[in-house]
Amino acid sequence: MDNALTIDNLTKTYANGFQALKGISLEVREGDFFALLGPNGAGKSTTIGIVCALVTKSAGKVRIFDHDIDRDFSRAKRLLGLVPQEFNFNIFEPVEEILVNQAGYFGIERKTGFERAERYLKLLGLWDKRRSQARELSGGMKRRLMIARALVHEPRLLILDEPTAGVDIEVRHSMWKFLRELNAAGITIILTTHNLEEAENLCRNIAIIDEGRLIENTSMKQLLGRLHMETFVLELRHPVGRLPRLEPDCLRKIDDTTLEVDIDRDRSVNALYEQLSRHGIEVLSMRNKTNRLEQLFLHMLQNGTDGEERP
Amino acid sequence: MNLHDQLIAYKTIVIKEVLRFGRIWVQTIVPPVITVSLYFVIFGNLIGSRIGEMDGFSYMDYIVPGLIMMAVITNSYANVVSSFYGCKFHHNIEELLVSPIPSYLIVLGFMTGGVARGLAVGAAVTAVSMFFTELQFHNPVVIITIVLLTSMLFSLAGLLNAVFARSFDDISIVPTFVLTPLTYLGGVFYTIHLLPEFWQNVSRLNPILYMVNAFRYGFLGVSDIGIFWSYAIIIGFTAALYGIAVYVLHIGLGIRK
Ligand SMILES: Nc1ncnc2c1ncn2[C@@H]1O[C@H](COP(=O)(O)OP(=O)(O)OP(=O)(O)O)[C@@H](O)[C@H]1O
Ligand SMILES: [Mg+2]
Numbered sequence: 001m002d003n004a005l006t007i008d009n010l011t012k013t014y015a016n017g018f019q020a021l022k023g024i025s026l027e028v029r030e031g032d033f034f035a036l037l038g039p040n041g042a043g044k045s046t047t048i049g050i051v052c053a054l055v056t057k058s059a060g061k062v063r064i065f066d067h068d069i070d071r072d073f074s075r076a077k078r079l080l081g082l083v084p085q086e087f088n089f090n091i092f093e094p095v096e097e098i099l100v101n102q103a104g105y106f107g108i109e110r111k112t113g114f115e116r117a118e119r120y121l122k123l124l125g126l127w128d129k130r131r132s133q134a135r136e137l138s139g140g141m142k143r144r145l146m147i148a149r150a151l152v153h154e155p156r157l158l159i160l161d162e163p164t165a166g167v168d169i170e171v172r173h174s175m176w177k178f179l180r181e182l183n184a185a186g187i188t189i190i191l192t193t194h195n196l197e198e199a200e201n202l203c204r205n206i207a208i209i210d211e212g213r214l215i216e217n218t219s220m221k222q223l224l225g226r227l228h229m230e231t232f233v234l235e236l237r238h239p240v241g242r243l244p245r246l247e248p249d250c251l252r253k254i255d256d257t258t259l260e261v262d263i264d265r266d267r268s269v270n271a272l273y274e275q276l277s278r279h280g281i282e283v284l285s286m287r288n289k290t291n292r293l294e295q296l297f298l299h300m301l302q303n304g305t306d307g308e309e310r311p
Numbered sequence: 312m313n314l315h316d317q318l319i320a321y322k323t324i325v326i327k328e329v330l331r332f333g334r335i336w337v338q339t340i341v342p343p344v345i346t347v348s349l350y351f352v353i354f355g356n357l358i359g360s361r362i363g364e365m366d367g368f369s370y371m372d373y374i375v376p377g378l379i380m381m382a383v384i385t386n387s388y389a390n391v392v393s394s395f396y397g398c399k400f401h402h403n404i405e406e407l408l409v410s411p412i413p414s415y416l417i418v419l420g421f422m423t424g425g426v427a428r429g430l431a432v433g434a435a436v437t438a439v440s441m442f443f444t445e446l447q448f449h450n451p452v453v454i455i456t457i458v459l460l461t462s463m464l465f466s467l468a469g470l471l472n473a474v475f476a477r478s479f480d481d482i483s484i485v486p487t488f489v490l491t492p493l494t495y496l497g498g499v500f501y502t503i504h505l506l507p508e509f510w511q512n513v514s515r516l517n518p519i520l521y522m523v524n525a526f527r528y529g530f531l532g533v534s535d536i537g538i539f540w541s542y543a544i545i546i547g548f549t550a551a552l553y554g555i556a557v558y559v560l561h562i563g564l565g566i567r568k
Contacts, residue, residue: 014568053408055568074312074411082409088402097330098406104323105410107316149406 002065004030004157004188005051010060012046012212020046022212023060028205030065030156033183034190035203035220039301043212044192045085048161052082064157078106081155083146085162085192091135095126095145098134099152106153113152120148123178140167144175157188164198176202196294200224210301226296231289232269234259237282244279246272260289312411320412321420328424332390332431339390340432343382347436350378351443354500366502366533372447375440376527377499380461382436384494384519385486387429387462391421391469392482399473404566414560418470418553425466426459433458447530453538454529460545461522465490467552474556474565498523503535518544 005028012021020043028034036044049055051062053073062069067076089098096117103113121127124144129137137145143163150158160179164172179202183189193199199206199220206223208216216223239256252260263272269286276283312320332339351371359370366373398404407417440446448454468485476482497519503511514520515536525541528534534541560566 049568053567054405056563074413077409077411080409084405086402088405090398090401090403092334093327097327101323101327102406102410104326105320105407105412107312107319107411109319110323153410 002030003027003063004032004065005190006061006063007047007051008061008063010047010050010062011058012043012050012055013058020212021050021058024209024212024214026207026214026217028157028188028190030188031183031186032188032190032205033179033203034188035199035206036190036192036209037196037199037206037297038192038209041211042209044209045161046212047209048082048084048159048190048192052080052159053077054084078153079156081150081153081158083143083150083158083160083163085165087142087146089134089142089145089149092133094131094133095121095137096130098145099149102149103152108153116152116154117148120151124148125174140171143167144171147175147178151182155187157190158182159190161192162194163191164193164195172198196297208297208300216300223296230265231260231262232286233289234261234286235284237284240281244275244281246275312413316411317413317416320410321416321423324407324412324417324420325423325427328390328394328421329427331394332424332428339386339428340435343386343432344435344439347378347382348439350374351440355443366504366531368531368533369444371444372531373502373527374500375444375446376530377497377523379433379436379440380458380523380526381494381499383429383433383458383462384465384522385490386432387425387465388469388472388486388490390428391425391466392473392476392486394424395421395470395473396476396479396482399476399566400479408566415557417560418467418556421470422463422466422553425469426462429462429466430458433462449532450529452529453525457522457525457529457541457545460542460549461526464522464545464549464552467549467556470556471552471559474559476565493517493519496520498527498535518548521545 005026007024007026010021010024011019013019024043024047026047036047038044046055050057051064051069053069064076065079067073067079069076093101096114099117099120100110100113103116104110108116117130118127121130124147126137126141126144126148129141134142134145143166147160147163150160163179164175167175176198179189179191189202191199191203203220205219206216207214233254236257236259240253240259243251243253243259250262254260261272263269273283354374355371359374362370364370395404398407437446472482472485496514497517498514503514503520506514521536521541521544524534524536525538525545528538528541
């Protein structure tokens with residue numbers, strides 16, 4: 001299969017002399033669901049801005065499907081939909097007009113534009129608001145409006161820059177479902193987020209950038225596979241006094257009815273339960289202590305990719 | 312983009328622009344009509360009757376074309392400068408940047424929006440002027456071509472102002488300190504033959520003089536300036552501004568980071 005996006009040695013120095021990208025290379029396969037992660041100021045939006053013509057690049061190559069943006073940006077743009085990080089519609093324009101105009105800029109007739117607007121506004125639960133001015137929408141509705149707008153010209157690559165920022169839990173879950181369906185229908189999706197649960201839930205491949213450099217580019221599976229230990233929190237039915245010594249698991253007491261345990265990923269949890277019941281300890285419930293990816297992510301940012309200290 | 316798609320994209324910008332100033336017509340169409348009506352009442356009727364004739368016409372008749380032109384110039388300029396700067400300010404210019412629209416179509420689209428408002432206000436002012444005087448139409452072709460070209464020219468100028476502007480102050484500097492003085496000194500209210508020779512020559516450096524006089528020629532058949540020169544200068548300026556506007560948008564000045 002072809003690449004939906006190929007970025008080769010991309011650099012960006014802003015007008016004030018700040019170098020936001022220091023040579024990023026990246027490939028996203030067609031059909032992929034791809035996470036672009038990194039801390040605030042890493043260069044995610046800058047990268048996306050260059051791909052979508054909002055930011056000029058300083059050097060490097062970008063290809064969208066078969067189109068080099070230096071030679072054929074107009075064709076490339078037709079295949080590309082962007083949901084930007086900041087709201088960027090005219091707040092006085094009615095919702096439906098925003099979509100029809102965006103379609104028009106892509107050369108889509110007004111009549112077809114209205115049909116598409118209806119389809120996507122309904123899909124995103126905004127049909128009731130079609131006559132409202134954009135400023136009358138809530139924050140979460142504005143995000144959904146930007147998703148609908150990015151889809152009116154039916155792109156094959158959809159890039160979403162923090163689409164679920166400021167969105168309530170219910171809407172977030174319905175947005176996830178919606179994005180999964182788009183992806184299943186063949187649309188390649190690239191997403192940035194600071195919610196690692198979201199990345200873990202949705203994305204198959206992942207890149208992490210930090211300070212304008214790519215520090216990781218791998219599959220979600222491989223990345224998670226690197227975690228040897230997992231920490232679980234156990235809630236107990238009855239208070240315990242002294243802790244039994246269990247080898248090789250390391251058990252810690254948090255309070256009378258709460259224990260924490262580190263388990264090697266190769267070991268089964270059953271063994272732990274057996275040992276505990278032998279000591280008369282009954283486990284009521286068990287949960288992951290923190291998001292596993294979050295731990296790994298912090299570790300990588302502190303230490304560089306393979307545990308080396310960064311200068 | 313093929314021609315068919317380009318046409319749709321162009322139409323989209325124009326419709327959006329016309330809807331924009333149409334939605335806020337109380338701010339965009341009504342004020343200039345009131346202002347010019349006041350000019351008609353005060354300068355035309357009250358003071359004009361004491362001034363007597365100018366170039367062989369009643370003062371009212373003499374100033375009507377210039378006042379229409381003044382309204383067209385200000386409104387064409389104002390429409391594009393505020394609309395385009397608004398697009399930058401609210402970042403919805405990005406809707407255009409992510410689309411395949413070529414720069415020249417963006418320029419043409421916004422320019423057409425400015426021309427639409429300029430002509431709408433011009434028509435309204437012309438209609439009002441008919442309450443005060445009986446308009447003659449000496450040469451309708453000149454009237455229409457000159458008003459169109461002038462409106463295009465100042466729409467493009469407004470666009471360039473918006474491209475370079477970094478704050479809302481920047482979009483009022485040019486109208487206040489350049490446009491208004493040049494218009495008032497551009498022969499709207501007097502024939503430059505009233506001026507000493509030196510100031511006549513200085514006036515000839517003012518492009519608006521050429522537009523006002525050519526426009527007046529279309530109505531009354533009199534002009535301080537040869538009509539040919541007027542066309543040459545207006546077309547020259549329009550073409551130059553168009554070229555510059557397309558170029559700056561193409562390189563992304565003021566709109567791409
Ligand atoms: N217009 C600009 N001029 C100068 N520097 C900029 C500009 N835009 C961004 N930067 C800088 O470039 C760096 C990368 O910014 P970018 O917006 O790409 O980060 P990000 O990864 O999207 O962060 P976040 O998660 O906070 O959205 C930051 O240090 C930022 O300050
Ligand atoms: Mg960002």
